[in-house]
Amino acid sequence: MHERWTEIRRGAGYLLTVFAAALALLAVFPLLLIAVLAAGLPGPLGETADWHRRLAARFLGVAVDAAPPATRRAEPPLGLAAAWRQRMRSPENRRHLRWLPRALVTGLVGGLGAVLFLGMAVGGVLMAPVRPVFDLESSFGDIGLASVPLDLGQSLLGAALCWWVLPRMARWHAEVCLSALEPTDEERLAERVGELTESRAGVLDAHGAELRRIERDLHDGAQARLVAIALRLGVAREQLPEDDDRLATLLREAHEGAEEAMTELRDVIRTIYPPILADRGLDGAVTAVAARSAVPTEVDLDELGELSPAVSAAAYFIVTESLTNAAKHSGATHARVRLTRAADRLLVEVTDDGIGGVDETRGTGVIGIRRRAAALDGSVLVSSPTGGPTAITVELPCGS
Structure with missing residues (x-):
């Protein structure tokens, strides 16, 4: 009651x-x-x-x-x-x-x-x-x-x-x-997906910042020390008496080893976070990659605006890997790189006039491109009929 x-x-x-x-x-x-x-x-x-x-x-x-x-x-x-x-x-x-x-x-x-x-x-x-x-x-x-x-x-x-x-x-x-x-359950799921997407973007940004920090530490620290060691070894070789063959051999081997270590370290730094990308931005980095490519490459860049480090690095490596694949496997005589931005999507297009017939199961490098795009929730479209041409189109989200 x-x-x-x-x-x-x-x-x-x-x-x-x-x-x-x-x-x-x-x-x-x-x-x-x-x-x-x-x-x-x-x-x-x-x-x-x-x-x-x-x-x-x-x-x-x-x-x-x-x-x-x-x-x-x-x-x-x-x-x-x-x-x-x-x-x-x-x-x-x-x-x-x-x-x-x-x-x-x-x-x-x-x-x-x-x-x-x-x-x-x-x-x-x-x-x-x-x-x-x-x-x-x-x-x-x-x-x-x-x-x-x-x-x-x-x-x-x-x-x-x-x-x-x-x-x-x-x-x-x-x-x-x-x-x-x-x-509703659907709205809760959509909100959860949005939270996960946002948290992943934050993790990728933090990861990119950490890679840049490691690159700077290696460039300014370990690489500078190796350069100093190589210089000192070179000076020691010049001042060594000519009749001391054993010591000269040891210094020569140490000198060559230091230079090889510097070369390997530079390669590691470029794979971690390319210094050119940090210095010149995505526009300058892509232009430099195209200029160094074994296949004559035309570059078409729109106004890209401000991009996150993770998106810039992914686009740079996608272009690099695509041009490397074209030079190794396609027999192309001309390639074209085009980067455009529409609202919150970055479009990366790499085409070549090679023989086509890209087979992803044979290690042509497209799998690596797909993985880089998937890490950012992007999409990859490959068009490569037998006889060519080959076109790789990648869309990457680049919203704030």
Whole structure:
């Protein structure tokens, strides 16, 4: 019994609260409609929806995830129409739009029902004692005692409605509110995929920064020491007496070993993070690769804008590997490299006039290109019919 009265009290308080909130929303609904049409969803509506979500969850005694933080990643400037479409495509904003009409309808219906039921239950009890005093219109001197049973019956009906219907109505409103504001399984999956994509981009950026740090340390540290050692060994060889053949042989071998180590270290540095990419950017690095290529190569570069180190490195190595493959396997006499950027996608195209017939199962280097693109969630399209030409097209995401 006590638990039932607690449910009635909590349900009545909940419904009266959402009724007042629905009246407030209804009062400002024209302003909300104008704000939605003009600039997407305003921030206060999201805060109101989140407040209703927490209120419904607390009433039902269920746990809900905390609202996402208000901070967002920096986005490139957009036009008014594009910004409006982007905001309206947001899953969170779509949930708010889905919730708003339901909140108005269920809040008004539930609140009016609570007011009616409570009014019937309390009003009949309050009116029964004073009805005979104020009812002076009865005939034959009757002072209105016949109205007392009607008041008591109304009170009993209101009490029954409060007992059976009011808690169910409050629960119905809370469940409707949560169903509209809680993300669906598909939305949760999409949000999780977005979080993983963003975290992977952060890992790749951190990885690229670490590679650049290692490259600088090797270039400025180990390589500089090897150069100094090689120079000292060269000076020692020049100052060594000609008749000391054994020592001369040892110095010569040490000198040659130091130079070979420098050559290997330079190769390692170029595979870690090419210094030319750090010094001249992707445009200059690709131009330099094309100039050194064994196949005469034409370069076509559009305005690429600012690219992350991971994307720049992937594009550079894709171009390098493609031109190396063309020189080794295709017998091409001409190649063309084209880099373009469309919104958040970087397009890398490498074509040659060779014999074609690329077979990825025979180690032609395309597998490495695919792996580099896959690491950034990119795509690779290879067109290489027998007799040529060969075209490798790679799309890499390069959004902020």
